[in-house]
Amino acid sequence: MNPFTALETIIQRPELLAAGERPAGLGRAGLLGYFAGTLGLFVFLRMFSAVPPGIMSFSVVLTLVLALNYFAASSVHLFMDFTGAKGSAARLFLAFGCTDYFLALLVPAAFFAKLQFLSAFLWFTICFLVMVYARVRLVRRLYPVSVNKALLSLCLPYAGLGAVCFTVFVYSIAWMVWLII
Amino acid sequence: MEEQNNSGAANPEAQPPAAQPAPAAPVPVPAAAKPGTALWLKIIAGLYALSLVAAFFVINKADAARKAKPGDMDLSKLTSLGAAKKDAVAVIPLYGAISQGASSRSWERGSQQIAKRIKTLAAKKEVKAIVLDINSPGGTVGAVQEIYSAILKAKAETKKPFIARFGEVSASGGYYVAAACDQIMSHPGTITGSIGVIFSVGNFEGLMKKVGYRSEVIKSGKFKDIGSPSREMTAEEHKLLQAMIDDSYDQFVKAVSDGRKMPVDQVKVLADGRIYTGRQAKELKLVDSLGDLQDAIDKAGELGGLGKNPRVLTDSDPFENFLSLLDTKLSFFGSKSVTETLEIAPSLEYRWYGR
Numbered sequence: 001m002n003p004f005t006a007l008e009t010i011i012q013r014p015e016l017l018a019a020g021e022r023p024a025g026l027g028r029a030g031l032l033g034y035f036a037g038t039l040g041l042f043v044f045l046r047m048f049s050a051v052p053p054g055i056m057s058f059s060v061v062l063t064l065v066l067a068l069n070y071f072a073a074s075s076v077h078l079f080m081d082f083t084g085a086k087g088s089a090a091r092l093f094l095a096f097g098c099t100d101y102f103l104a105l106l107v108p109a110a111f112f113a114k115l116q117f118l119s120a121f122l123w124f125t126i127c128f129l130v131m132v133y134a135r136v137r138l139v140r141r142l143y144p145v146s147v148n149k150a151l152l153s154l155c156l157p158y159a160g161l162g163a164v165c166f167t168v169f170v171y172s173i174a175w176m177v178w179l180i181i
Numbered sequence: 182m183e184e185q186n187n188s189g190a191a192n193p194e195a196q197p198p199a200a201q202p203a204p205a206a207p208v209p210v211p212a213a214a215k216p217g218t219a220l221w222l223k224i225i226a227g228l229y230a231l232s233l234v235a236a237f238f239v240i241n242k243a244d245a246a247r248k249a250k251p252g253d254m255d256l257s258k259l260t261s262l263g264a265a266k267k268d269a270v271a272v273i274p275l276y277g278a279i280s281q282g283a284s285s286r287s288w289e290r291g292s293q294q295i296a297k298r299i300k301t302l303a304a305k306k307e308v309k310a311i312v313l314d315i316n317s318p319g320g321t322v323g324a325v326q327e328i329y330s331a332i333l334k335a336k337a338e339t340k341k342p343f344i345a346r347f348g349e350v351s352a353s354g355g356y357y358v359a360a361a362c363d364q365i366m367s368h369p370g371t372i373t374g375s376i377g378v379i380f381s382v383g384n385f386e387g388l389m390k391k392v393g394y395r396s397e398v399i400k401s402g403k404f405k406d407i408g409s410p411s412r413e414m415t416a417e418e419h420k421l422l423q424a425m426i427d428d429s430y431d432q433f434v435k436a437v438s439d440g441r442k443m444p445v446d447q448v449k450v451l452a453d454g455r456i457y458t459g460r461q462a463k464e465l466k467l468v469d470s471l472g473d474l475q476d477a478i479d480k481a482g483e484l485g486g487l488g489k490n491p492r493v494l495t496d497s498d499p500f501e502n503f504l505s506l507l508d509t510k511l512s513f514f515g516s517k518s519v520t521e522t523l524e525i526a527p528s529l530e531y532r533w534y535g536r
């Protein structure tokens with residue numbers, strides 16, 4: 001099944017994500033979503049000279065996006081598992097890929113931003129929020145949970161990373177003080 | 182499909198005879214894919230591809246314009262402005278006794294690290310002159326000569342001026358190092374001079390006898406334990422060490438003679454190990470001028486073509502400072518330095534022990 005058909009099926013019948021068998025073509029559609037979304041993000045950043053040019057640079061961004069989404073999907077799945085909601089982590093990861101298609105909107109958004117129609121940051125925020133909204137919807141399809149719980153689970157990886165960074169920062173300061181005194 | 186099967190199994194009695202399927206039975210059928218969705222997806226994909234092509238075109242144009250910019254603009258004024266702002270005088274501190282570091286760690290202040298700093302800073306384009314800020318009573322012969330040699334090499338390779346600035350003390354090896362510089366500046370009250378070599382060794386023979394300690398030495402030659410603190414020095418050993426000291430002394434005198442452009446005989450008159458104040462040293466032409474660190478930096482700026490009050494570049498590397506701090510903290514609260522002090526062996530030194 002080509003990714004278009006798979007995507008069409010997911011849009012029209014999202015309940016199939018939670019079906020016994022994985023919807024055909026979900027893998028390809030999800031991975032293509034990551035690629036298209038990252039390409040959109042990369043082109044957006046390139047238009048504002050925020051990232052270096054080249055295939056290597058794009059590969060680094062793609063790897064980072066995949067790694068972050070892998071971490072996010074696993075954290076969300078773990079949280080759901082702990083709270084008694086059953087679902088598939090692999091499908092969640094691929095579903096996240098399908099939501100990344102929204103990042104492709106960043107390419108035309110970059111043109112609008114360049115034309116001074118809303119700032120680049122605002123465009124990025126809009127696309128990001130649309131993506132988060134789509135993710136909440138898909139998480140609710142995959143796991144039988146409320147909107148709040150789905151939102152909480154999506155924030156969890158970011159909160160975890162933030163907590164780790166904050167702890168490292170505080171400990172570094174304490175360590176520096178110990179070094180100097 | 183499951184729902185269809187289940188609904189069929191739930192009402193077996195409602196099933197019509199096999200030959201006649203019930204036309205009115207409600208059978209949930211999966212919603213047929215709307216043909217419009219696929220079309221919209223294809224249109225969106227097409228627009229995405231189009232916007233990508235447009236974006237690549239814009240990015241390429243912008244990159245090309247950015248690359249072409251330096252060639253199109255007359256940057257001569259900007260370049261000279263940038264260069265004037267960037268050029269600097271480097272200041273290298275040389276504090277304390279000079280010795281070879283105990284390790285090759287870049288943050289240690291051994292002679293090899295100082296020699297490396299001299300080489301690195303002299304090689305930098307923006308550095309136009311170098312000030313050696315010396316506050317040292319000297320140190321071991323090898324370590325002092327390593328720094329001296331690094332200065333001579335840097336001067337020969339880069340033709341950059343070196344200014345030695347004396348702080349509180351710059352005697353013996355501290356002066357040896359300064360002799361390699363083009364100019365020497367000191368405070369009027371700086372303690373300097375002490376041109377000479379020293380080799381000292383303690384004799385613990387009596388103490389060892391008292392505590393009942395005796396060391397057995399098995400050696401391959403009669404001079405193998407020369408300078409041993411556990412016995413009296415023999416006349417032969419004394420003679421041999423004196424010859425070594427005389428040779429090192431000649432090297433010192435030659436270095437001063439070459440550096441200060443003074444005849445060897447004149448240097449020898451001054452080089453009996455005595456110390457001088459900065460003002461006395463100036464009168465004896467061992468020092469060029471009197472002044473403080475800022476005066477030395479100004480002088481270096483003038484010699485380097487930067488004028489007075491030039492930008493100063495210190496050789497301190499924040500990362501190395503951090504590692505040094507770490508090393509100090511992790512060396513068991515100073516026990517390392519105690520061990521190092523106890524491990525000191527007698528050696529030939531260009532050093533003044535008056536401090």
